[in-house]
Amino acid sequence: MMFLLLLTVGLVFSYTRAAWVSLAGALGMFLVMKLRVPTWVLLLLALAGGAAYLVERDQITIALERNRDESSDDLAEHVSSISNISSDASNLERINRWNSALRMWQERPLFGWGPGTYMFQYAPFQASEDRTIISTNFGRGGNAHSEFLGPLSEQGVLGMLLMVALVAVTIVRTMRLFQRLPEGEDRRLLMAAFLGLVTYYLHGVLNNFLDLDKASVPFWGFTAMVVMLDLKNPAPQRKRQVS
Structure with missing residues (x-):
């Protein structure tokens, strides 16, 4: 309990907005796993969310541009600045880097x-x-x-597709494995490793640190743990009916 308290205090006072967003996403995934929400429901929700964004994109952009709160030592204002895309230098520079990556990809797409x-x-x-x-x-x-x-600009469309495939396959395999595992050490270990990965999947939308050992080691370590548990607990083979 003391360790969890120290971890929470450290996270709050790190003032790292991307980490806060990632933790919120991991808590949401924790609820999804505990409630055993089927994978197809998650895919349906993702598609619905994407469609809603495409339809209301202009209104969403207008709403975000009204936010003038900038990152500061004030905790509430710092949280509010997460969605400021009109005046917060950090957020605007991130958009600048994204647009630059897209222009680089357009010149060398493959x-x-x-x-x-x-x-x-x-x-x-x-x-x-x-x-x-x-x-x-x-x-x-x-x-x-x-x-x-980042991979899109450096390795072309194939690089980005590989990253997307890695994330998608890991999520699907983990959700299927979690639903068939009984309560026990393997199940708890799978959840811990996967929630750690979820925090970085979300964080990876806003930052990229896989070129640094401090992020790369736990990322690939957690991925290896998921693979190990999947191999250790294979899905039961369906018996073929003999006609």
Whole structure:
């Protein structure tokens, strides 16, 4: 209990907005797993959410642009600034990096610019209207800020599809495995590893740190744990009917 309290206090006072969003998503997935929500329901909800965004995209953008709260030491204002895409320099710079990644992909759509090259190549792809007070033309200050758009610019459409496939397959296999596992150590271990992955899947929409060992080791370690548990607890084979 003391460890959980310290972890919560550390997370709150880290003032890392992407981590807060990721934790909220992990809590939602925890409820989904405990309630045993079928995978097809999750897919249906995802499709419905995507369709709703496409229909109401302009209204959503207008609502977000009304938010003027910027990241600060005030906790409530810092939380509110998560959706500020009109004046918060950090959020605007993230959009600048995303747009630069898309322009890089448009120039080399199939194979991209090469692994690890984004930070050295993106500067000329910045549009003047996207630049912020923290924009730079020198190969420093981070990367594409997305585990999906980063591979898209560096390895082309195949790179992004591989990342999407990794996430999708891991989610589907985990949900199926969790539903057939009995209560016990393996089930708890699977949930812990998968929820850790969920936090990074969500975090990876806003940042990319898999090129750093501090993020790469737990990410691939948790993925390996899911694979190990899936191999350890195979699905029962259906008996073929002999006619």
